[in-house]
Amino acid sequence: MKTEQLLGRRIRELRKARNLTQEQFGERTGINYKYLGAVERGQENPTVKVLEKIARVLRVDLRDLFAFDHLEQDSKTLKRRIAQLIEGKDQEKLQKAAKLLSALLE
Structure with a gap:
C-alpha cells in the first residue's frame, strides 16, 4: 500500500x-x-x-x-500470521482454533 x-x-x-x-x-x-x-x-x-x-x-x-x-498488514501477511500461530500445535488446540475461527467468520 x-x-x-x-x-x-x-x-x-x-x-x-x-x-x-x-x-x-x-x-x-x-x-x-x-x-x-x-x-x-x-x-x-x-x-x-x-x-x-x-x-x-x-x-x-x-x-x-x-x-x-x-x-499496513495486507491479507497475505495476516494469513501468514495465522498459519504461524497454529504451526506445531496439537490436535486439541487446532480443533479449538478451527471452532473459534468458524464462529468468528460465519
Missing part, C-alpha cells in the same frame, strides 16, 4: 476515533472537507502545513500521523 493511502487511512482512523465528521473536521482545520476526504482516500498529498493543522485538531503529534504500521 502506498504511503499516501496509509497516511489517509491513519487520519481517517484518528478522526473517527474523535467522532468527527469530515465536515466538522474541515471546519476545525480550516481545510475544505472535500480535500480532506481526498487526503483520507490517498488521492491527495498534503503539505507539512496541512498535516500540522490536521495533527493539531486531532490532538496528536505530527509523527503520530505516520504511525500506521498496523494498517
Whole structure:
C-alpha cells in the first residue's frame, strides 16, 4: 500500500476515533472537507502545513500521523500470521482454533 493511502487511512482512523465528521473536521482545520476526504482516500498529498493543522485538531503529534504500521498488514501477511500461530500445535488446540475461527467468520 502506498504511503499516501496509509497516511489517509491513519487520519481517517484518528478522526473517527474523535467522532468527527469530515465536515466538522474541515471546519476545525480550516481545510475544505472535500480535500480532506481526498487526503483520507490517498488521492491527495498534503503539505507539512496541512498535516500540522490536521495533527493539531486531532490532538496528536505530527509523527503520530505516520504511525500506521498496523494498517499496513495486507491479507497475505495476516494469513501468514495465522498459519504461524497454529504451526506445531496439537490436535486439541487446532480443533479449538478451527471452532473459534468458524464462529468468528460465519
